[in-house]
Amino acid sequence: MKKRAKEMGLDDIRVNNAGCLERCELGPAMVVYPEGIWYHYENTEDIDEILEKHIVQGNPVERLLLKDGQKFLDPSPPEWLDLVVSEIMHLGDDCLTIEFKHSNGEDLPEFSAGAHLGLLFDRHRLSRYFSLINNPVETNRYLVGAKDEEGDDSMTDWIASNIKVGDEIKAHLPTNTIELNESAVxxxxxxxxxxxxxxxxxxxxxxxxxxxxxxxxxxxxxxxxxxxxxxxxxxxxxxxxxxxxxxxxxxxxxxxxxxxxxxxxxxxxxxxxxxxxxxxxxxxxxxxxxxxxxxMSAPKLKDSDALNFSITLARRTKTLRVGETQSVFDVLQEAGLLNLKYACEDGLCGACKVKVLFGEITHRDFVLTAAEKNQQNAMISCVSRAAEESSRLILDI
Ligand code: FES
CATH class of the missing domain: 3.40.50.80 (Nucleotide-binding domain of ferredoxin-NADP reductase (FNR) module)
Incomplete structure (x- = not known):
């Protein structure tokens, strides 16, 4: 990297070796000061991209970022879309719409009727979900609807602080938890x-x-x-x-x-x-x-009967304990699996669904269908737990 920086004429930066950064499980890692932004990298292309985009242009390289507390590289990062906010409309009758276009001006991926769009904030640590309300045949825009209401902590207040026309925002691909059955009469x-x-x-x-x-x-x-x-x-x-x-x-x-x-x-x-x-x-x-x-809102959950149980992360051969007052989602976050997308934490949006390879699940969500629950091969990690008789779940993570 030192050699490459010199070749690029970057005389006003200093590249030096560090001792152990205590994140060895992530492979080669670096930290850029004064911002304190961490990266992992695998090859000279990654280093060139960090030098060109971050050091020269001042834009962090999203795909190589390491987050605070991250302990694992996510083998399958969620697919993101780069959107730009093209219009925010206050329609009256407490209605607000936000229109997004692709930041490259290209067509957007199709969405199915009833889908919602998860927008990512705070360096992708937080996602907020909104229902898509336009006709799915429109591929040039996504239009979401929300409640336009007064007051601190209202949705309008939150949108005013976080979303402005012209903002570039990352989003998950649209997901759907209430698909139409188009063969119905x-x-x-x-x-x-x-x-x-x-x-x-x-x-x-x-x-x-x-x-x-x-x-x-x-x-x-x-x-x-x-x-x-x-x-x-x-x-x-x-x-x-x-x-x-x-x-x-x-x-x-x-x-x-x-x-x-x-x-x-x-x-x-x-x-x-x-x-x-x-x-x-x-x-x-x-x-x-x-x-x-x-x-659209969560019923009050009955107190869980589940006691402590363990989750084994199959792809990492690691086992973690889920305490009585913790959710599987909490434990995954604490383990540094911060790329797990989430939004409502109430079992409503389905964003935190994880595959389950072994063990019996007590489903406590409001998003999986009865058939999906019966299959016992996926769980909504923010609310669902191991069944009382199952002390261990093996997750496909
Ligand atoms: S975060 Fe929405 S269902 Fe878990």
């Missing part, structure tokens, strides 16, 4: 409050494929029109609005669906924890694969 949606957001892209898609669908939207009062105008524009007469402070009207509507044939009919429920509990109670007779859910 009829689709019926029940959305409450912010549960309307994933429905917008799904309704766009169903119109495009000319599928039969109806939407029931529950709003608590007339003054609260969260994305109602947009939903009306897409759905027209397919939309039924329920203005009520109780869930009884929606519950009765779901119960009345039993009067219609339910074969090839799929239900989609999106809303708060209380709404979901009420609505799901009315779908007990429906085939589980016909009922799709997206919780």
């Amino acid at each position: 009829q689709h019926t949606f029940f959305g409450e409050g912010s549960g309307v957001l994933p429905l917008l892209s799904m309704c766009h898609r169903l119109l495009d494929i000319d599928a039969g669908f109806k939407v029931h939207y529950l709003l608590s009062s007339l003054g609260n029109n969260f994305f109602l105008k947009e939903l009306k524009e897409i759905c027209g007469k397919r939309l039924t609005l329920h203005l009520s402070d109780s869930f009884s009207e929606i519950s009765a509507t779901i119960s009345n669906l039993h009067n219609e044939p339910i074969e090839n009919h799929h239900l989609y429920l999106c809303g708060s924890a209380d709404f979901m509990t009420e609505a799901l109670a009315k779908t007990a007779d429906w085939p589980v694969e016909s009922v799709h859910t997206q919780y």
Whole structure:
């Protein structure tokens, strides 16, 4: 590196050997001062890139960065997208939209109806998830929706502090936890409050494929029109609005669906924890694969019965202890696996899903389907635990 820096005419930097940096498990490592930015590197191309991009241009090389406390190199870093914020719109009725384009001006990867977009902040330590609300056929932009509300600690306040037009932001590829079943003959949606957001892209898609669908939207009062105008524009007469402070009207509507044939009919429920509990109670007779859910807030979890258990990281032949009050996610973070993407930490978004190779899981999340839970080969690490009778899980990490 010293030789290369000299060849590049970098006379105002000093390159010197250090003693042990105490991160030997990461292979060759360096730290750049005065910023205190750490890198790992494997070859002369990596060194050239650090010199050219970081030292000459002042831009850290994201792909080689080491994070505080990182103890392992992630063998499969998440795929990232480079986005630029092209527009932030305050639409009235508490609605806010943010439009993103590809930072290179290229088309964006396709997303499926109902998907959400995870944006990365704080040198990728923090991700925030937003529902994509535009038509999935639009490949030139992602449009996300959020609540426009006043007050400190509100979503609007957070967005104002963290997202501005022109900002370059990294994002995970869009992920979907409430996929449409496009082979269904009829689709019926029940959305409450912010549960309307994933429905917008799904309704766009169903119109495009000319599928039969109806939407029931529950709003608590007339003054609260969260994305109602947009939903009306897409759905027209397919939309039924329920203005009520109780869930009884929606519950009765779901119960009345039993009067219609339910074969090839799929239900989609999106809303708060209380709404979901009420609505799901009315779908007990429906085939589980016909009922799709997206919780917008987490029900209170029952205290876990699970005692301590261990997790073995198969790819690293390392075993860690998960204490009574810890989550698997906490333990992985403490072990320096900071590349694990996460967002809600409530078992809602599915971002912290990990593959399980062995052991029985007690699922405590609100995102995996019943079939996925039965397979016992994946867990949502922020909330799920080893089953009482299983003292050890082997994870594909
Ligand atoms: S972080 Fe969202 S489900 Fe675990």
